[in-house]
Amino acid sequence: MCKQRETDSVKVTTQGKRLVRDRVDNRILRERQQRRDRHDETPYTREDLAVQAGVGIDTLKRLLRGVKVRKYSADAIAQFLGLELADIIEPSCDPRPSDFYVERPPLESQCYDTIFSQSGALIRVKAPHRMGKTWFVEHLLNQVQENQYRSATLSFRDADRAVFTDLQTFLKWFCISVGNSLELPNQVEEKWQHGLGNNSNCTNYFETCLWASINTPLVLVLDDVDLVFEQHDIADDFCTLLRSWYDRARRVRGSAWRNLRLVIIHSTDIYGALNINYSPLANVGNVFSLRKFYLNEVTELVQQYKLHWQADQVEQMMALIGGNPYLIHEALDHLTMHPEMTLEQFLHNAATAIDPYHNYLGELLNTLHQNSNLAAAFESIVNSTTPISIEPAYVFQLYSMGLVEVEERGVIPSCELYRRYFRDRLQN
Numbered sequence: 001m002c003k004q005r006e007t008d009s010v011k012v013t014t015q016g017k018r019l020v021r022d023r024v025d026n027r028i029l030r031e032r033q034q035r036r037d038r039h040d041e042t043p044y045t046r047e048d049l050a051v052q053a054g055v056g057i058d059t060l061k062r063l064l065r066g067v068k069v070r071k072y073s074a075d076a077i078a079q080f081l082g083l084e085l086a087d088i089i090e091p092s093c094d095p096r097p098s099d100f101y102v103e104r105p106p107l108e109s110q111c112y113d114t115i116f117s118q119s120g121a122l123i124r125v126k127a128p129h130r131m132g133k134t135w136f137v138e139h140l141l142n143q144v145q146e147n148q149y150r151s152a153t154l155s156f157r158d159a160d161r162a163v164f165t166d167l168q169t170f171l172k173w174f175c176i177s178v179g180n181s182l183e184l185p186n187q188v189e190e191k192w193q194h195g196l197g198n199n200s201n202c203t204n205y206f207e208t209c210l211w212a213s214i215n216t217p218l219v220l221v222l223d224d225v226d227l228v229f230e231q232h233d234i235a236d237d238f239c240t241l242l243r244s245w246y247d248r249a250r251r252v253r254g255s256a257w258r259n260l261r262l263v264i265i266h267s268t269d270i271y272g273a274l275n276i277n278y279s280p281l282a283n284v285g286n287v288f289s290l291r292k293f294y295l296n297e298v299t300e301l302v303q304q305y306k307l308h309w310q311a312d313q314v315e316q317m318m319a320l321i322g323g324n325p326y327l328i329h330e331a332l333d334h335l336t337m338h339p340e341m342t343l344e345q346f347l348h349n350a351a352t353a354i355d356p357y358h359n360y361l362g363e364l365l366n367t368l369h370q371n372s373n374l375a376a377a378f379e380s381i382v383n384s385t386t387p388i389s390i391e392p393a394y395v396f397q398l399y400s401m402g403l404v405e406v407e408e409r410g411v412i413p414s415c416e417l418y419r420r421y422f423r424d425r426l427q428n
Helices: 014-037 046-053 057-065 071-080 107-117 133-146 167-181 198-213 235-251 295-304 311-321 325-337 343-349 358-369 372-382 392-400 416-425
Strands: 122-126 150-155 218-223 260-266 286-289 404-407 410-413
Touching: 014 046, 014 057, 014 133, 014 325, 014 358, 046 057, 046 071, 057 071, 107 122, 107 133, 107 286, 122 133, 122 235, 133 150, 133 218, 133 260, 150 167, 167 198, 167 235, 198 235, 235 260, 295 311, 295 325, 311 325, 311 343, 311 416, 325 343, 358 372, 358 416, 372 392, 372 410, 372 416, 392 404, 410 416
Parallel strands: 122 260, 122 286, 150 218, 218 260
Antiparallel strands: 404 410
């Protein structure tokens, strides 16, 4: 075991990051709902949560990215979120099973080849909510580090509503945030030129303030880009900006933009403000869709967790939760942390209001209750024993939430867990 002092830096595990991220998101959703119930329009953001926890927002962001933070800061965050510090940090020098990774061939090799062999590459990683996008990106960034590339990760979930007020406010925040991730000084106000278009100002800022400080390839990961694609006044211009950077790398020989590797993480193709297939990003770069795990891949993950299961036990678990990476990881984390629980007990309780899925399922249920038509559409799906047809708009929404799979004959629940849980809770 690695002994740690209170002043030591600690690093959260992959499991710990998921636990903290889920608790942070749930706390924000709950606080925002409580404020709406009080007719209080004051926004509640991660910055507000960090202040209440007694830490700086940069500390919270570093912890969520898996960067080392002071032990007392990690403990303060854990206590505020109702977690035990031991549940989220690395307890020893040895890697934990929850930090292992199962590849989904040929996805990873194709993605790595694109990033490490194509100057100015742009890739889009597309998958429904909770399909392992964050897990995939973390593994990608480990490979980036091994190849001595620089990286910067920006989640648009970190932006409060005011950031999306207009294009200029949004792009200034974007420039500052990327600079902060690279630990570069903020020069946005002095560099932003009145009368020059916002996209041109953003491009100039990257060229004069960011590229001037970087002489190695930079992998820029833009996560939760769905939040941008949903903004009518921003989405198309932002896609145009990213497309222009991709084109610059190919048009100008020796351009610094050839050092950029742009990774865009999102859930689906159709949004209220944007159809990517008819946007400036259409037919640009490479698109990688994350699929579910196959049986052999789940079996490999079970072995990494050192759970001595028979083949039929893996099949029993997949019969309930399918090959969804998030649901599987949560199940194996929970069973590892509670060795007294049998698989049969877990499967029996999974669709009830107890760990490990109750927060996640409750979040989905709350989202459905906010849209009665969407809830009615999903109720029809979970109550049908065969694929059914629903309005295309609802298909895209439910798919992006990870709740359905689209087959040739119609739409079905993406796993039996969702059918059981929502069938009992969406009844009229």
